[in-house]
Amino acid sequence: MRNRRYETVFILPADLGEGRQQELLDRLDGVVDKGGGIRIKREDWGVRKLAYPVKKQPKGHYYLLDFVGNAQIVSELERQMRMLENVLRFLTVKTEDRVDLEAAKKEQAEERDKAAAKEAAAREAAAKEAAAREAAEQKKAAEEAAEEEAAASTPEPEAVPEEDAAPEEAVQEEQKTEG
Amino acid sequence: MIGRREQRRKTKRRLYVRKKVCRFCADATLQINYKDPRQLRYFITERGKIIPRRISGNCAKHQRKITLAVKRARHLALMPYTNMEI
Numbered sequence: 001m002r003n004r005r006y007e008t009v010f011i012l013p014a015d016l017g018e019g020r021q022q023e024l025l026d027r028l029d030g031v032v033d034k035g036g037g038i039r040i041k042r043e044d045w046g047v048r049k050l051a052y053p054v055k056k057q058p059k060g061h062y063y064l065l066d067f068v069g070n071a072q073i074v075s076e077l078e079r080q081m082r083m084l085e086n087v088l089r090f091l092t093v094k095t096e097d098r099v100d101l102e103a104a105k106k107e108q109a110e111e112r113d114k115a116a117a118k119e120a121a122a123r124e125a126a127a128k129e130a131a132a133r134e135a136a137e138q139k140k141a142a143e144e145a146a147e148e149e150a151a152a153s154t155p156e157p158e159a160v161p162e163e164d165a166a167p168e169e170a171v172q173e174e175q176k177t178e179g
Numbered sequence: 180m181i182g183r184r185e186q187r188r189k190t191k192r193r194l195y196v197r198k199k200v201c202r203f204c205a206d207a208t209l210q211i212n213y214k215d216p217r218q219l220r221y222f223i224t225e226r227g228k229i230i231p232r233r234i235s236g237n238c239a240k241h242q243r244k245i246t247l248a249v250k251r252a253r254h255l256a257l258m259p260y261t262n263m264e265i
């Protein structure tokens with residue numbers, strides 16, 4: 001059977017648990033894999049407001065599956081999605097009539113690298129943020145400790161008020177001369 | 180008399196007719212995409228109905244593409260079928 005490139009957009013309920021969601025994603029991936037297709041990428045569009053309620057849901061989590069495969073994969077995918085209560089909507093569109101399998105595999109590898117790089121970057125950013133947060137907390141703790149220490153030690157009084165008083169007097173005098 | 184009136188109406192109507200060029204023919208880089216409801220919103224009325232090409236100015240080929248894209252977007256709840264609140 002001839003291979004073509006397709007994209008399937010499907011919507012899962014926004015309030016589906018993460019585990020259940022992953023289960024469904026894996027299951028649909030499995031349909032493509034078992035049929036000998038090439039999964040090029042999956043886009044996660046996130047949760048969006050639906051233009052009209054579907055199965056009483058106001059929001060949905062959108063995904064797009066970009067793959068190369070034959071018509072049998074498409075019909076099996078659609079059969080499964082029709083069966084699954086949790087798939088609110090789905091639509092498969094043919095995006096390429098003729099595919100170069102080698103090019104498709106190359107693109108798949110590139111997408112995989114891209115996804116891995118993105119994940120690594122996200123992990124690094126999270127680690128950096130955590131480190132920054134920890135540093136800030138440590139600094140705050142150190143400052144608090146210093147303040148406590150300062151409060152405990154004998155205060156250095158009088159010097160400050162005196163300094164403040166001098167310029168104030170000068171200003172008052174100036175005003176007097178003006179008046 | 181009737182002839183004159185007819186003529187007058189024609190010239191009067193012509194005042195409102197502006198020559199429209201299909202924007203997709205004019206700019207080949209513009210793509211019609213069912214995943215882009217922001218772009219498609221331009222081709223539906225406030226009620227969500229598809230604007231006829233005599234008004235939008237699209238050529239027949241691109242109007243078919245718009246219609247298909249809007250229908251796909253509606254199916255995926257990216258766009259409304261109707262909007263009765265407005």
Ligand SMILES: [Zn+2]
Binds near residue numbers: 202204239
């Ligand atoms: Zn056109």
